[in-house]
Amino acid sequence: MGKPPQEVTNEAMSYDQLTHLLGTLRPQLLSQATHITGDRDDAEDAVQEALLRILVHRAEWEHYSSLEALCRTVVHHQAIDFLRRARPRAEIEEADRLSASSTEDEVEQYETQALLTSAIESLPTKQRLIFRLKEVEGYEVEEIAQIAGLSSEAIYNNLSRARSTLRSRLLMHKDFAPYGTRHK
Template sequence: MELKQFKISVLPLRDKLLNYARKLTESPDDAEDAVQEVLLKLWNKRLELEQYRSIEAFAMTMTHNLCMDMWRTRHTTNVPLEYVQDATPSGTPERLLEIKDEIRLMREIIDSLPALQRTIMKMKDIEEYETEEIANITGCNPEAIRSNLSRARKKVREIYLQTIQERIRRNQA
């Protein structure tokens, strides 16, 4: 799709996408950011857009997914201690501190992954997206999603076990 065709087919959708994003985000700034990112992604996929039956439906789906990502990021990045306490009925202060340390450790490990693996792992394991949804959002094929997810999980497991073993050795010394 050339620039002229993009201007005719995609840019007129901007207002509709913006209205939808405002309803989902309840923030004009976040809605503007989401639509801007969707339009950028559509521009980057302009050569593939002709394979979709409805560019509008594709754009709306992208907007929806991006707004949901923004919402999830805002509501899942920092788990307050109260939620950890609610999740553990026999939450002694020591146990709550251990859980908080485990959450911090897992965040650090996940944040140390390469960007694509980190994104895919968060979307699949934390935000519970389906593989096809992740593929649509990231532009990767489903096999690449599965492969990156497998590598990410393996790396997280290795680092986690290594860290735990180091802690045990330190405590025994």
């Protein structure tokens, strides 16, 4: 581990001094960006873009009392911006992967899962919680009653309502409804 970077005040600094200081800060900034993005390559891109911004706009940061704090702030924002830009791209890539390289069954399974998840999310809060605890997490009714502070009868009633609501919502969708029973 090298010596920690020096604190920079608003005194004028040459381009060479600035690049040297940014070079000593880079490993810490990369660690910070990797923590935010979760990916080393994405973090490298975010840090490089942040350092480039700092170099290009070096005259604007002279009023900051700490170059390290400024760098950390800019890297933080760049990493967050990178995540925002990457999320839609990842969703598009996932859709492309499903449609291009997957079988029709995998695509249908993905669509079915998305439809079911959407139907569960639309349940009232109490029913959604109880349904998830019972059907997804595998809790027993008595355990759910203790967690929710409700009677076993109330748990059974909410489960019944949740299942009924899900059944009716899913039957309205063409892929779930048996032929001739679809709602229009």
